[in-house]
Amino acid sequence: MLFRGTLISQLKYKCAWYGKKLIIIDPKNTSRICHECKQKNHEFNSLSQSEWLAARKWACPNCHAHLDGDVNAAKNILAKGLETLA
Template sequence: MLEYKAGWYGREVIAVDRWYPSSKTCSSCGALVEKLPLDVREWACRGCGAAHDRDVNAARNILAAGLAVSACGDGVRPPRS
C-alpha cells in the first residue's frame, strides 16, 4: 500500500534494515551505545555530549540511512566513528 501511494505521488519508499541500531546511534557523531533499555527515553552521548530523545534520534538516523541508500544505493549505512 505504501509503495502504491508513493508511486501515485511521485515518491520513493526506502526500507531500512529492521536491525539497524537507530535508537542507540548518536545522530551527531555516530557513536554507538552498547546497551539502551527500552525504558530509557532520553540519553546523552559519551562521545560528543549531545542530549538525545530516543525517538527523535532514531528518526534522524533512519532519515540519514534512507538518504544514503537513495544517493549511493542499497547496502550503505551512515559511517560510524
C-alpha cells in the first residue's frame, strides 16, 4: 500500500510527464457543507465524526435540499478544484 506522500509524488510526476496540473483538495467538511447553498450543516456539530459520516442522506437546514453525503462531498470537492483553475 502506498503512503499518501508517495502517491502524491507519483501523481505529480505523471502530471508533469503528461503536461497536466495536479490539484490537491483538503476534503475537510466537504460532506457537511451543502453543495447547493454552500452553508455548513451545524446540526452535525454535536455528533462525533463517525456519527455524522454515518448520516448517508440528510436535508440541508438552510435551503432544504436533499443530499447524499458522498455525492454532496464529491460535488464540493469538484467545485473547489475548479475554483483553483479559475
